[in-house]
Amino acid sequence: MSAALNLKAKPIANGTAEPDDDSDISGLINRLTAEVNQIAVDKTKSIQQITNQMKMLALNALIESSRAGAQGAGFAVVAQEVRGVGQQVETIARELETQLTKRTGDLVASIERMSQRSRGERMVDLSLNAIELIDRNLYERTCDVRWWATDSAVVDCAAAPSAAAVSHASQRLGVILGAYTVYLDLWLCDLDGNVIANGRADRFRAVGQNVAHTKWFREAKGLRSGDDYVAGDVENQPLLGNAQVATYCASVRAGGQANGAPIGVLAIHFDWEAQARAIVQGVRVGDTDKARVLLVDSNFRIIAASDGQGILSERIALSLDGQRSGFYHDRTGTLVAFHATPGYETYRGLGWYGVIVCGA
DSSP: OOSSSOOOOOOOOTTOTTTTTHHHHHHHHHHHHHHHHHHHHHHHHHHHHHHHHHHHHHHHHHHHHHGGGGHHHHHHHHHHHHHHHHHHHHHHHHHHHHHHHHHHHHHHHHHHHHHHHHHHHHHHHHHHHHHHHHHHHHHHHHHHHHHHHHHHHHHHHSOOOOHHHHHHHHHHHHHHHHHHEEEEEEEEEESSSSSETTHHHHHHHHOTTTTTTTTHHHHHHTTTTTOOOOOEEEEEEETTEEEEEEEEEEEGGGGOOOTTEEEEEEEEEEEEEHHHHHHHHSOOOOOGOEEEEEETTTTTTTETTTOOOOOOTOOHHHHOOOSSEEEOTTTTTTTEEEEEEBBBBBOOSSSOOOEEEEOO
């Protein structure tokens, strides 16, 4: 069991973790299309200039032929034909310009749509990458709490919390914290919600405090067996200096047996802010994306943000449209990509989402 989060992002199968490829190709096609369009416009303007000169020459010829009288009549016919040819060439040039600019305009618009779609799909993949990383690591937390709830020092203290048993359990919890640096503290509670031992008594004065009012304790007290666990939403914990934590609980049972009678609750407090920040800031978005990478809970409350803003205080208005993943542009043109938690192994997730918001 790992003592720390594995923050190395897994490669994305379809290659979308490399943000430059699609944008470079799209940019190249856009530039080439714009060049073709400009060449077409320039050349048709040149043709129009030549035809204007032909028409001017034809007009001059008609004027001179009229001055020549009967002798210039034949020349007038030729001049009129030249004038007609010039008008035909001008018409063709204008039609060519109109058709070419329309075709190149359609091509540019199509490329832009493809580029936006490719960018959106890449951001969805990266959103999944972020939420999967946290899911896999929180799965380990659920394993940790169920394992440590069977520790003999923890079981003995819950069964008979004498001063010696409390001291031994606190010492044991402190040893665990020394090896598992992703936790702020571990609490052993009796069935009335009183904290009877913790691993960092020198730092956090949790012993003697009552946590019976908390959602995670109430749910943990009702667990059916030692194989079950409680995963709490991210919150500020006053007894831990108001730090951001995700609390995981398991029931402590008689004899350390999964089917034994419940005798206490073990609560482990995951040091959320530092670990989650490393994940959202590690998502490989490009600098040009102007992206804000978020993790949000089931109520769309921001629980992690790559810019460190709005955590536990801001809610994002996600338009899911009944989908678990996808992307869209809001009214301001901002790209919003999201992916729901898939869970991992026995950790089902809490309805969280990975979200990436990219500036227009």
